[in-house]
Amino acid sequence: MKQQHTSTFIIKILVLLLFPLLATAQQEKDSIGSDTLVYKQKYGLRIGADISKPIRSLIDEDYSGFEIMGDYRLTQKLYLAGEIGTEEKNTITDFLDVTTKGGYFKAGVDYNMYTNWLDMQNMIYAGFRVGASTFSQTVNSYTIYNPDQYWNNQYNSSVSQEHSGLTAIWGELIIGIKAETLKNLFVGINAQLKGRITETEPGNFENIYIPGFNRTYDSGAFGMGFGYSVSYLIPIFKKDKKVVQEEE
Numbered sequence: 001m002k003q004q005h006t007s008t009f010i011i012k013i014l015v016l017l018l019f020p021l022l023a024t025a026q027q028e029k030d031s032i033g034s035d036t037l038v039y040k041q042k043y044g045l046r047i048g049a050d051i052s053k054p055i056r057s058l059i060d061e062d063y064s065g066f067e068i069m070g071d072y073r074l075t076q077k078l079y080l081a082g083e084i085g086t087e088e089k090n091t092i093t094d095f096l097d098v099t100t101k102g103g104y105f106k107a108g109v110d111y112n113m114y115t116n117w118l119d120m121q122n123m124i125y126a127g128f129r130v131g132a133s134t135f136s137q138t139v140n141s142y143t144i145y146n147p148d149q150y151w152n153n154q155y156n157s158s159v160s161q162e163h164s165g166l167t168a169i170w171g172e173l174i175i176g177i178k179a180e181t182l183k184n185l186f187v188g189i190n191a192q193l194k195g196r197i198t199e200t201e202p203g204n205f206e207n208i209y210i211p212g213f214n215r216t217y218d219s220g221a222f223g224m225g226f227g228y229s230v231s232y233l234i235p236i237f238k239k240d241k242k243v244v245q246e247e248e
Helices: 004-033 051-060
Strands: 036-050 063-073 078-093 096-111 122-146 154-157 161-182 185-199 223-243
Touching: 036 051, 051 063, 051 223, 063 223, 078 122, 096 161, 122 185, 161 223
Parallel strands: none
Antiparallel strands: 036 063, 036 223, 063 078, 078 096, 096 122, 122 154, 122 161, 161 185, 185 223
């Protein structure tokens, strides 16, 4: 009997000692729960257009073009992205008047480097594309220069010659911004650095312009580009994201 009273007394002492610890642990759990925000983030297809090309088509009589772009959110930061478009460009140099016409397609990924708060969808991103183009070069006129001063040093021809079935492949680094101005509506700006991988050329002159790559005659194997976009996000599903608030 005495042993039973002793065991009961020890159990009561342990309960009294453990109760403050259990209460503290429960308070910490409640604190973590109250400081953790859970909200829904949209995942879906964003489709838009590069508005710089139609604007350029209106103000530059030697150019016309259009581009559709899109991206699909794969993870919290990673997006599958691509562009498809057409361009026609008349290029006049000291010796050539050439019209380039064709289409292009680019595909790759974008990585969002910006940390959004709550359900915001803004992006400051860097990405990579592989681009491919099929096009034609039409020589409207050309001049052949002869350095021999005793002969007529120029020969001019205005006979049109079309070279079709030309192709080019390049890699492209891209950096840009997309900001949500209205619900699911985004405006953005981006810049691209391009490097040619392969190309086919006409038999008697180099490619002057490649759709999707831009001009080539003064930049060697590298090209530059930029764009202004307007796009709309079509939400497909949502995922939960948890954010733990830090105590002040």
